[in-house]
Amino acid sequence: MNKSSLDCILITGASGGLGAELAQSYAMSGRTLLLWGRDRTRLESVATRCRAAGAEVRVRQLDLTDISAAIAAVEDEDDTGAITLALLVAGTGEVRASGDVVEDAAQVARLGLVNYVAPAAMAAVLARRMAHRRKGGIVLVGSAAAFHSLPFATGYAGSKAGLLRFGDALRLSVRKHGVRVTVVSPGFINTAAERGNIGPRPFQVEPTDAAARIAAAAERGVRHAIFPWPFRVLRWFDRMLPSTWRDRLLLALTPRER
Template sequence: MSKSNPPRTILITGATGGIGGALAKVYAEPGNTLILQGRNAARLAELTALCETQGARVLTQVLDVCKLDELSGWLKEICQLEKVDLVIVNAGVNTNIGPEGKGERWEDVQNLIQVNVLAAMATVDAVLPSMRSCGDGQIALVSSLAAYFGLAVTPSYCASKAAIKAYGEALQGWLGPEGIRINVVMPGYVESQMCTDMPGPKPFLWSAEKAARYIKCGLARNQSRISFPFPLNLGTWFLAVLHPWISVRILRLLNYSG
């Protein structure tokens, strides 16, 4: 783990979500350029105005990350126009098995994998050439504590975040020697519409602002894994260590059985 100069040009996907919007605000300061992607044009405009009042230069793109070719094309163009210091791969969606446990709709599962996994990988693929050419840059991949052990209520979401965790860890080993810093961010429950829509208890709930400040600090220190809050991080890690038979029963006792 090593510290580096503060990033001046920060690109955030999913900037109109809870964590994404909060991250934009904590990086909005004089001298910084924010490149913000989101699907909600009105929310993006509000966020832009707020960040500009804090002194940041803001560039925005209304784009559905499911359109991988458009996403890749936009990112490559941006990297030609701007030297992007930090890319926060944050866009994500969730789905669940429903209140009666009927199961996830296949259409929702396909969309989730497109956003949470393929779009995340497409983002990395598009920004890497410019970073590798100058031997510098930082990419933060937003996974989840749900990556440690699958929850019965959100199987596809857990699978997607486990994929991003493993992907980020692999990138660390590959790109670290080239001077490119890769960080895997693993939040617990953070206040957002996506969190509200998720069924089940939400212990140790953090505000989006608190989470953003913690992530920013972890990225500044170049922590390979930024996971929080500590009690939930420890608990979910133990679920992965224990025998699955035990972990499943613990989750049932905690009302995560679906």
């Protein structure tokens, strides 16, 4: 799906660093951008820059833990004008709090809703509608954390793993109907949210670079995009290691408390 052929694009998480970069990369005359985010002030700032580039922009402030509202909002947007590409970027990257042995149950529930349930439900709505139109693209932004059993981020890793499996299954179910589904599993991205987490961030990429890679993967219809390349190696390494060695390594990588 060529970028120039897209005329209505939904981007969730558009008030965050990565979502904002994606919005600006797609902004051009003749295109409608549907920008969703949690922070109204940042969302309006991104919208202003996109309008300056010639795009028509509609913004929506929404809490993705309200699944019914998220589904209704997707249906409303698509009824107003058929969405040709959906980039479901919104997510939360909370890890275990300092001093805790296990993450708080409410935190795990929130991670599951925002990182998996909401994007999966919205993707299902859009995939059904796009399949009826026999065209469209969906991009689910996950994380390389989906490949690893991170003891300090069980909710985060688990929610991203669920999104990865869902996305691949959805891809197979709608492929013959002209709908393309891409799952993106990036490593560390230099955003304000990411900088708030403890621990090292090896092979970190800038949001502009990450946005360009995601847009390229969407355009090519890539099944699963993993970047930067060391995370593809780490995924293979995790699979090949004996389980006892892998467990020791993952425990050793757990960030020390500040």
